[in-house]
Amino acid sequence: MPLELAAKHGRTTAPADLGRSPLAIRGLTVSYGEKPAVFSVDATFAPGAMTAIVGPNGAGKSTLLKAALGVVRPLSGRVTCWGRPLARQRGRIAYVPQRASVDWDFPTRVLDVVLMGLYRELGLLRRVGPEQRARAVACLARVGMEGFAERQIGQLSGGQQQRVFLARALAQEADLYLLDEPLAGVDAATEKAIIAVLQALRAEGRTVVAVHHDLATVPDYFDRVFLINTTPVAEGPVAEAFTQANLQAAYGGRLATAQMGAVV
Amino acid sequence: MLWDALTLQLGYNATLVTVGAALLGIAAGATGTFLFLGKRALVSDAISHATLPGVGLAFMVMVAVGGDGRALPGLLAGSALSAGAGLLCVSALTRRTRLSEDAAIGAVLSVFFGFGVVLLTVIQSMSAGRQAGLETFLLGATAGMLWNDAVVIAAGGALVLALTVLLRRPMTLVAFDPGYAAAGGMDVRRIELAMMGLALAVTVVGLKIVGLILIVALLIIPPVAARFWSERVTRVVALAGAIGGLSGYGGAAISATAPDLPTGPIIVLVAFALFLASLLAAPGRGVLAAWLRHRRHRRRVHLRQGLLALAQGQPIYEALTLRLLRRAGYVRADGVATEAGRAQAAKALLDERRWQILRGDPAHEAAAARYDGLTPPERWLTPDQIAELDRHLGPEAVT
Numbered sequence: 023m024p025l026e027l028a029a030k031h032g033r034t035t036a037p038a039d040l041g042r043s044p045l046a047i048r049g050l051t052v053s054y055g056e057k058p059a060v061f062s063v064d065a066t067f068a069p070g071a072m073t074a075i076v077g078p079n080g081a082g083k084s085t086l087l088k089a090a091l092g093v094v095r096p097l098s099g100r101v102t103c104w105g106r107p108l109a110r111q112r113g114r115i116a117y118v119p120q121r122a123s124v125d126w127d128f129p130t131r132v133l134d135v136v137l138m139g140l141y142r143e144l145g146l147l148r149r150v151g152p153e154q155r156a157r158a159v160a161c162l163a164r165v166g167m168e169g170f171a172e173r174q175i176g177q178l179s180g181g182q183q184q185r186v187f188l189a190r191a192l193a194q195e196a197d198l199y200l201l202d203e204p205l206a207g208v209d210a211a212t213e214k215a216i217i218a219v220l221q222a223l224r225a226e227g228r229t230v231v232a233v234h235h236d237l238a239t240v241p242d243y244f245d246r247v248f249l250i251n252t253t254p255v256a257e258g259p260v261a262e263a264f265t266q267a268n269l270q271a272a273y274g275g276r277l278a279t280a281q282m283g284a285v286v
Numbered sequence: 287m288l289w290d291a292l293t294l295q296l297g298y299n300a301t302l303v304t305v306g307a308a309l310l311g312i313a314a315g316a317t318g319t320f321l322f323l324g325k326r327a328l329v330s331d332a333i334s335h336a337t338l339p340g341v342g343l344a345f346m347v348m349v350a351v352g353g354d355g356r357a358l359p360g361l362l363a364g365s366a367l368s369a370g371a372g373l374l375c376v377s378a379l380t381r382r383t384r385l386s387e388d389a390a391i392g393a394v395l396s397v398f399f400g401f402g403v404v405l406l407t408v409i410q411s412m413s414a415g416r417q418a419g420l421e422t423f424l425l426g427a428t429a430g431m432l433w434n435d436a437v438v439i440a441a442g443g444a445l446v447l448a449l450t451v452l453l454r455r456p457m458t459l460v461a462f463d464p465g466y467a468a469a470g471g472m473d474v475r476r477i478e479l480a481m482m483g484l485a486l487a488v489t490v491v492g493l494k495i496v497g498l499i500l501i502v503a504l505l506i507i508p509p510v511a512a513r514f515w516s517e518r519v520t521r522v523v524a525l526a527g528a529i530g531g532l533s534g535y536g537g538a539a540i541s542a543t544a545p546d547l548p549t550g551p552i553i554v555l556v557a558f559a560l561f562l563a564s565l566l567a568a569p570g571r572g573v574l575a576a577w578l579r580h581r582r583h584r585r586r587v588h589l590r591q592g593l594l595a596l597a598q599g600q601p602i603y604e605a606l607t608l609r610l611l612r613r614a615g616y617v618r619a620d621g622v623a624t625e626a627g628r629a630q631a632a633k634a635l636l637d638e639r640r641w642q643i644l645r646g647d648p649a650h651e652a653a654a655a656r657y658d659g660l661t662p663p664e665r666w667l668t669p670d671q672i673a674e675l676d677r678h679l680g681p682e683a684v685t
Contacts, residue, residue: 088465088469091468091469092468092469092471093465093468093469109471112470112471115469117465117466117469117470119463119465119466119469123463123465124462124463125325125462128323128461128462128519129323129513129516129517129518129519129521129522130458130462130517130518130519131517131518134518134519135462138458138459138462138463138466141455141456141459141470142470142471144455146452146453146455146456147452174517190466200469211651
């Protein structure tokens with residue numbers, strides 16, 4: 023981690039060592055059938071930074087996140103969070119899955135979805151009280167959705183659904199936020215709102231890692247980038263790692279020249 | 287007669303059956319909701335059919351060790367074991383092979399059921415098996431129900447219900463968003479097995495009353511009916527329990543009014559009647575309500591389009607539009623606009639022009655998203671904002 027970046031976020035960590043990294047992955051391989059979706063990936067995400075995971079379609083971006091969290095089972099590899107096994111640190115990690123991964127006709131209201139972020143804390147028996155409800159409403163307010171608490175989730179637009187998912191993650195008050203394509207198919211207002219929330223999280227010293235598909239906005243939104251195409255291609259501050267050569271290596275012939283223009 | 291049955295005055299046996307069926311229905315409805323919401327409803331079909339070989343084997347074992355082959359606890363334990371084996375087969379086939387779940391369900395269901403039928407046939411030929419009456423487990427039989435049987439059913443139903451309430455949060459989360467549940471450290475597979483295990487318990491408990499073929503109906507129909515009435519999981523669960531309980535109670539009572547009415551099938555028919563009522567009459571998701579909403583919307587659209595056509599002097603071809611305009615008093619029988627019609631038409635056109643300005647202005651993005659072609663902009667804007675819009679329109683348009 024370059025020093026000026028560290029200084030910017032009030033941290034003096036040395037180049038990300040395993041013990042400090044909120045998410046360190048070693049030798050991770052996940053196969054669907056007999057084709058590895060990610061192969062032998064080492065990744066050490068910097069604390070207090072906003073990192074974009076970038077790569078072509080089918081490069082294993084989402085799979086990397088899911089395997090890091092144990093949502094899909096890796097064939098090999100080890101994941102540590104702040105130097106300890108993932109299982110011990112679950113309470114400090116919030117995950118925002120892809121919006122399309124759930125059935126939005128499920129009988130539940132917006133507020134109930136946000137309250138799901140507190141299930142871990144509530145356990146099986148404790149009732150949802152006014153304090154929890156107030157916290158959930160506050161999280162909705164942070165994503166600009168406080169007026170929608172009583173709505174059925176099926177009545178929301180795509181961007182609103184994505185904000186509700188983010189609010190659920192906020193309710194966990196985690197230290198590490200992992201987001202799978204949070205900006206895919208959302209309107210411009212939602213994109214702005216989500217990025218503002220993520221940047222606020224970073225300002226509080228929390229770590230944000232997001233799968234991101236829009237190359238043009240990477241330098242504006244993120245301070246670090248992790249390029250992957252089944253195997254890791256490059257990792258580092260945007261200024262150093264988000265180069266034409268690295269992108270060419272990650273995307274091969276699939277990188278449109280228009281996108282390249284946006285990068286350079 | 288039916289009143290006597292409903293108020294539990296038809297004697298000891300009928301009362302036992304009615305109360306037992308009500309409890310079973312509540313447990314089945316509540317448990318089935320999570321299967322239904324997790325899109326696993328048909329797994330219960332495999333589970334229930336997989337109970338049959340267990341019934342046969344348990345009978346043979348109990349006779350072989352010299353006991354009473356018909357002891358209900360033994361038969362239920364046997365059926366639970368073989369249903370559990372069937373459940374694990376479905377789960378393993380789905381996870382370890384490329385078979386989809388519906389194919390795995392079909393395979394397991396038919397193989398286990400076939401094996402069960404073979405066992406029952408063998409038992410029929412055994413000397414001890416002649417009077418076993420095991421085939422009553424197919425469709426349920428309540429005629430000879432004993433106090434102990436009722437206690438087993440009541441206790442089992444209550445236990446299942448308690449576990450369902452206890453596990454409602456993990457089961458809701460796994461049904462809605464398994465990826466998020468797993469990321470939070472939940473063992474999704476274990477929760478799913480628990481979900482199906484509860485359905486298994488309901489099936490086993492319900493064998494005596496409803497029988498293995500129809501228990502699926504009691505697991506699926508109440509949640510499907512309840513879903514029409516509510517948009518919240520907790521309420522759907524409670525309503526499904528209520529509908530299941532009502533079906534059990536009502537069905538058992540009706541079947542007690544005549545000697546040859548089968549209990550299980552009548553319970554299912556009562557459940558179906560409640561489903562039908564929900565499908566038709568529920569507000570919001572019900573068919574009738576949806577039809578009425580569609581009709582009202584269509585009328586608004588036609589009326590609006592008709593007014594805009596009047597304002598611009600365009601001909602109106604659609605009969606429905608003309609009829610609506612006439613009925614509202616906006617045009618005369620000969621198709622000429624009335625005084626009121628001209629005023630309304632001018633207003634509709636003004637609304638449309640205001641919207642046009644509004645939607646072309648990036649400053650009004652939020653308001654512009656509300657445009658539906660039907661609602662006047664005053665609905666969303668203050669009089670000051672309207673006046674601002676009208677400045678762009680020019681004076682002659684606003685008169």
